[in-house]
Amino acid sequence: MRLIRPLGVAAATLALALSVSACQNAGPPAQTLPQISFADRAPFRLNVAQIEIVWEYQPPGQYPNVDQVMQVAPGSAIERWAQDRLRPIGRADSGSARVVIRDGSVVEVPLRVDRGFSGAFKTEQELRYDANLKVSIEIQDARHMTVADVTATAQRSRSVPEGLSVNQRDKVLYEITDDLSHEIDRQLDQLIRDYFGRWLVR
Structure with a gap:
């Protein structure tokens, strides 16, 4: 299985490693969340x-x-999806299947919170996470021409209350990825059966 990743993604991975390291040095150890699997x-x-x-x-x-x-x-979950759910069994000249991660963004949106006297007596929703996942699968022939393709998309939004710990927030983000990737799995499962029949080996 061949992975084509932009340089910016590698830089972001390095930033993540540095961030995790800093958090581990600064406070309680970060929880280790399980890989999302489709095995x-x-x-x-x-x-x-x-x-x-x-x-x-x-x-x-x-x-x-x-x-x-x-x-x-989300994009990392789709890498795992491709490893778990797609098997190439064709001849060397039978082309390729490209799993294209077109969107995997998760954006944090601050919500309006009452900072006045009355706000001290209630817990409000402080942040919202808007997540988008868009994945295409392209079948290419030996000349690298696309001969069939399907696309699945999913969106999720989830708000969180004030006072969440880092580990609690990480768990919420993990659940968003889990929900998104399994929705993409559900869609692609049906799309592959409907449109890739010529390339499916029973």
């Missing part, structure tokens, strides 16, 4: 020579985006 689903056996994962989406690497510092970002 319980039957893989698709495709009559192609290879699977390529292409990161068309490049995390901005700065606020208000937070996907670049998530333990399990």
Whole structure:
């Protein structure tokens, strides 16, 4: 399986490693969240020579985006999806399947909170996370011409209250990724069956 990742994504990964290191030195240890897996689903056996994962989406690497510092970002979950659910079993000249991550953004939106006297007696929603995931699969022939393609999209928004710890917020972001990626899995499962019949090996 071939991975094509923009340089900016590598830089964001380095930033994440530095951020995690700093957090570990500054306070309580960060929780380790499990990988999101699709290994319980039957893989698709495709009559192609290879699977390529292409990161068309490049995390901005700065606020208000937070996907670049998530333990399990939406795009990373799709990498795992491709590894778990797609199997290339074709001849060397039978083309390829490209999994293109077109969007995997998660944006933090501050919400209006009562900072006055009355606000001290209530807990309000402080932030909202808006997440988008868009994934295409392209079948390319031996000449690298696209002969079939499908696209799945999913959006989620979730607000969080004041006073959440870093670990609690990480768990919320993880749940957003889990929900998004399983929705994409559901859509792509049906789209592959409907439109990639010529390339499916039973």
